[in-house]
Amino acid sequence: MDDVLDDVDTPADSGGSQRFQPTTTQTCTRQSCAHDTATGENTMNRTLVIAAWASGLMLLASGGCASTPLPPTDAFQAADIAITNADQDKAAEFAPVELKSARERIVAARAAVGRDPEPRDIERARQLANEAQADAELASARTRSARAEAVNAELRKNIETLKLELQRKSGAPT
Structure with a gap:
């Protein structure tokens, strides 16, 4: 680098401005061109070629990672939580078929x-895990619905009992 820089002024030397003058690189009148006068090469083109190769290598490397997807642990975890x-x-008690289906699907997904x-196996596993989650959530929903219906039926029964007691105490005919 020392052979490239001929004269460097620091802020203390030049009253606050930095200035350097290269000895082996000069700039063409076009802004996009820089020539190395020692070798006659266009350094801008060489830099662009190196950058293009580096970009290509990075794309190949990242493409290799993308082609082998990881097991769907997030889907497995979501299904496990829904089953729990x-x-x-x-x-x-209230939705045994759906719960059994959820358990079978998560086992198949892990297999x-x-x-x-x-x-394709990983994608199939993700699909099965998502189906297991859906089955478990359906089992939970049906259970809540069955419990709500049981509570509702109990409340109706209590209301009818209260109506009968009120009629009997008031002496009203039934």
Whole structure:
């Protein structure tokens, strides 16, 4: 680098301005061209070629990573949480078919990404895990609905009992 710079003024030397003059590189009248007078090469073109090669290598490297997707652990986790919630809601009592389906699908999803999975296996595993989550959420929803219906039926029964007691106490005919 010392052979490229002929004269460098620092801010203290030149009253606050920096100035340097290269000895082996001169700039053409066109702004996009810089020639190395020692070798006669166009340094701008050489820089662009190097940048293009570096960009290409980075694209190839990132493309290689993108072609092998990772197992869908996020989908597995979401399905596991939904199944746990359905268990806590006692879905086995009110929606056993949906809960069983959710469990079977998450087992199948994990099996799909067993040893050395292909990208299509990973995508199938994600689909199965999403279906397991949906089944577990459906089981929870049906359980909540069945419980709400049971509470509603109990309230109706209590209302009818109260009406009968009011009629009997007031002496009104039934």
